Amino acid sequence: MNFFIEVVAGGLLAGVMYSLVALGFVVIYKASGVFNFAQGSLVFFAALTFVSLMERGWNIWLALAVTLVAMVVLGIVIERTVLRPLVNQPPITLLMATIGLTFVLEGLSQLLWGSQPHGLELGIPDVPIEWLSEKWNINISQFDLFGALVAGVLVAVLAVLTQKTRIGRALRAVADDHQAALAVGIPLQHIWAIVWAVAGFVALVAGVMWGVRNGVQYALTFTALKALPVLILGGFESIAGAIVGGLIIGASEKLAEVYLGPYVGGGIESWFAYVVALLFLLVRPEGLFGEKIIDRV
Amino acid sequence: MLYREAGQFKSTYAEDQQIFPIRQDRIAMLALLVVAFVVVPLTGDQYWFAAILTPFLVLSLATLGLNILTGYAGQLSLGTAAFMAVGAFMAYNAMLRIPHIPIVGAFIIGGLCAAVVGVIFGLPSLRIKGLYLAVATLACQFFVLWAINRIGWLSNYSSSGVITAQRIEIFGYPVDHSEGKYLLTLSIVSVMALLAKNLMRSETGRAFMAVRDMDVAASVIGIPMMKTKLLAFAISSFYCGVAGALYAFCYLGTVEPEAFTLDLSFRILFMMIIGGAGSILGSFLGAAFITLFPIFLNVVSKSLENALGIEISHAIVSNTEAMIFGGLIIFFLIVEPNGLARLWQITKEKLRLWPFPH
Numbered sequence: 001m002n003f004f005i006e007v008v009a010g011g012l013l014a015g016v017m018y019s020l021v022a023l024g025f026v027v028i029y030k031a032s033g034v035f036n037f038a039q040g041s042l043v044f045f046a047a048l049t050f051v052s053l054m055e056r057g058w059n060i061w062l063a064l065a066v067t068l069v070a071m072v073v074l075g076i077v078i079e080r081t082v083l084r085p086l087v088n089q090p091p092i093t094l095l096m097a098t099i100g101l102t103f104v105l106e107g108l109s110q111l112l113w114g115s116q117p118h119g120l121e122l123g124i125p126d127v128p129i130e131w132l133s134e135k136w137n138i139n140i141s142q143f144d145l146f147g148a149l150v151a152g153v154l155v156a157v158l159a160v161l162t163q164k165t166r167i168g169r170a171l172r173a174v175a176d177d178h179q180a181a182l183a184v185g186i187p188l189q190h191i192w193a194i195v196w197a198v199a200g201f202v203a204l205v206a207g208v209m210w211g212v213r214n215g216v217q218y219a220l221t222f223t224a225l226k227a228l229p230v231l232i233l234g235g236f237e238s239i240a241g242a243i244v245g246g247l248i249i250g251a252s253e254k255l256a257e258v259y260l261g262p263y264v265g266g267g268i269e270s271w272f273a274y275v276v277a278l279l280f281l282l283v284r285p286e287g288l289f290g291e292k293i294i295d296r297v
Numbered sequence: 298m299l300y301r302e303a304g305q306f307k308s309t310y311a312e313d314q315q316i317f318p319i320r321q322d323r324i325a326m327l328a329l330l331v332v333a334f335v336v337v338p339l340t341g342d343q344y345w346f347a348a349i350l351t352p353f354l355v356l357s358l359a360t361l362g363l364n365i366l367t368g369y370a371g372q373l374s375l376g377t378a379a380f381m382a383v384g385a386f387m388a389y390n391a392m393l394r395i396p397h398i399p400i401v402g403a404f405i406i407g408g409l410c411a412a413v414v415g416v417i418f419g420l421p422s423l424r425i426k427g428l429y430l431a432v433a434t435l436a437c438q439f440f441v442l443w444a445i446n447r448i449g450w451l452s453n454y455s456s457s458g459v460i461t462a463q464r465i466e467i468f469g470y471p472v473d474h475s476e477g478k479y480l481l482t483l484s485i486v487s488v489m490a491l492l493a494k495n496l497m498r499s500e501t502g503r504a505f506m507a508v509r510d511m512d513v514a515a516s517v518i519g520i521p522m523m524k525t526k527l528l529a530f531a532i533s534s535f536y537c538g539v540a541g542a543l544y545a546f547c548y549l550g551t552v553e554p555e556a557f558t559l560d561l562s563f564r565i566l567f568m569m570i571i572g573g574a575g576s577i578l579g580s581f582l583g584a585a586f587i588t589l590f591p592i593f594l595n596v597v598s599k600s601l602e603n604a605l606g607i608e609i610s611h612a613i614v615s616n617t618e619a620m621i622f623g624g625l626i627i628f629f630l631i632v633e634p635n636g637l638a639r640l641w642q643i644t645k646e647k648l649r650l651w652p653f654p655h
Contacts, residue, residue: 035428085631091428092373096570097630099563103623107616115612225435232432265447274436278421281433285425293426295513
């Protein structure tokens, strides 16, 4: 039983890491309807910039601030050069544009900072919490808990931003209906620039967390592939969906790895999450928390 | 065009319905085929056949397959490379296990197996739409590659995972030269392109397009949704499967799962978008563009190095190439979201009136 709890808890906490990346997708999709495949490379770019600045002897907070500024500038530039000319195109065209953006971002970050992998240390050891493992013999990593905490704070910040502020109201209006938002005088392009900047910020957080976990290297871009099943499970438009989806995917993936893996020869983590998401989709085709799709002829 | 259809009268429906209703178009197409089948083999060199023309043709076929599914039937798929992998491995197994099977037979078996896999992974499309479906097809991509790595029977229990493809023989004559492989690929691709063109003009093709444009409306006017969508998946996967078999047998010479990664799926998707979704010609234009462009970039960077007399490190070159490639794709999407095929159409319409547009 202890082992089961440990597996589930570990899975849930791993799922939070997926949610961190998925959040970036959701923020952009909600406001602009763009399925931003480049989120993974945004994560990579943010983490690589941050770690490279730190390795050059910068103070951690200064590095964080400068990276944040870089992400905001990047978001604004992307909005200007990629999205603005592509307004009103079908979703697949926008998706392709963001895949093209992936190439640009990956090339840019490796051109700027080189392609060797970096280690990242925040001072929080990735070791089991002592009293938990002594008392109940359950191993839960301290860092995973910290990750969950960060995700919680991030969601809270996003919630306050979208629910309580003037910008947030504008964001929600744009997400609801572009044309109506334009009609009441909300500057669509500013909103999109803000949204991309916010997504850049989320990418920075995700990049730092993933960077501590796995090192800052090219493989970080694949975090996007980990976030996709979370995304379709939770629904593209829902922040809550990204969190719940991440938890479900994380837990079921770990459980499958432990209890199912030995029978089929292991290595199932590459596709299992997708199958779980697919099963949920068969019941609810728009994801758990997605907006109901209404078809009209 | 510089020529008009003036003076060409059609007196039967068959004449009116043919693929190239204008005589000059027919002549141009014939000339193109003659060049591809006769002139190129006589004049081209090994490098061109092995490194440019064969992959271009194979990827055109794969793009055509994806175009049937995404461009015509509107079902977004990111699992093209997986279908190609199924085709390649099943063709290999057919050659291995069925004695005296002709190579084309093996390719067809590979294609049919890919079609079966396609139908299975197409089932969610009955329920899931749009981008959700696109992500769901990623499941296919990862699952198929995993299964191929896992199931030893598929790779004949080879320890390295890289299998040398069998020798191609046609009527007892071995096809070893890249020239022969080019001709084999060209023949198969031409036939399948013609079939696709005709299929898309038929009732099936029109049903696909109706589903793409609005599936609820299509089902209301009586198009069977399940049959049409699954048929689209089957046909598309068949094309991709054959393309995969050709990719392994005629281009790579090896059968390995690493050749069919998600990267290839994306490249084929790029080819379709840049070429033009919902266009047979576009599949070829897009494949040509994406295949040739990196080579062109490479040549430019080489000559730049020579001209400036400096050594640019490999990392810088490859990263810059990636950036230019990505940037160009974005540029293309902005300038002509409907792809090269649309550009060609516009050119044709302009030229038709040239030099007196009004």
